[in-house]
Amino acid sequence: MGFRDLNRYPAQKARYDKYKEWLESTPEQRQAKFAAITDETRRARAEREIGYVSPFGTTGNTKVYLPTRIIATNQSGSGAAVAGTLRGLLANYTLTGDDFQALTDPILIEAKKFRFAKLTLTSVVAGTKRASRITGAMYSKPDVDSVTCPFGQNTGGQDYDTAVVAIKTESAYANFLQDNNGRNRARFTPEG
Known part of the structure; x- marks a missing residue:
């Protein structure tokens, strides 16, 4: 320890x-202190439903x-705008239950x-x-509101990199990253 620290x-x-x-303090005391400061109404929680995803690189007629x-x-609630943007971006790369039932x-x-x-x-947001x-x-x-969703190919035999490039070229993606003075972020995680 130096003189400056002293x-x-x-x-x-x-x-x-x-x-x-x-x-x-004990873990229970720490949790109580955390709960006293945390506002649970501001925590982003996206509503989810059963959906279907086609893994990348799978080919064939079906x-x-x-x-x-x-x-x-x-x-x-909190995070609804982020979840809506993400759902719109991945609409072509996921199927809802009704969309899946309509497939032959x-x-x-x-x-x-x-x-x-x-x-x-x-x-x-600052x-x-x-x-x-x-x-x-x-x-x-x-x-900070963060929402994650899985996605897959939208055409048979499509690879991961092609899908990522297609998503990045959408205007909703660019607009989202420019919001909040460019502080917003996006992260892609590959399969596997």
């Missing part, structure tokens, strides 16, 4: 004491589909451990000053 200690002692108290949970049509002779496979390709959209639940120090915390 000189800062008296000014930071109150925060350090609160930090030590946090470390010594495509293979796997059941999964996709974003539902009706969204409300699809191949349905139950694969419990299959890892779908996913797209995550994150909206980041936040206000809030007190830390650990030290009590004031800091600026942004409001």
Whole structure:
């Protein structure tokens, strides 16, 4: 520890004491402190429904589909705008239950451990000053809404990279990334 750190200690002692108290608290006490500050009504929770996705690279006259949970049509509450944008972007790459029933002779496979390709959209709105639940120090915390949905090919034999490029060229994708002064983010996760 250097002299600079020693000189800062008296000014930071109150925060350090609160930090030590946090470390010594039980998991139940930590959860109570977290719950006192967290506003659950602002937590993004997308409504989901049963949907179907065709894995990338599968070919043939009849495509293979796997059941999964996709974003539902009706969204409300925090994160609804992000979920609506994501649902619109992936509408061509997922099937709802009604769309699947309308297909003639699809191949349905139950694969419990299959890892779908996913797209995550994150909206980041500049936040206000809030007190830390650990030290009590004031800091600026942004409001972040993040929603993830699986997707697959929309034509037989399509590969993952082609689908990602197609999604990135959609105007809704570009508009989403430009919102909130360019703070919004998108992350693609490949299959597997």
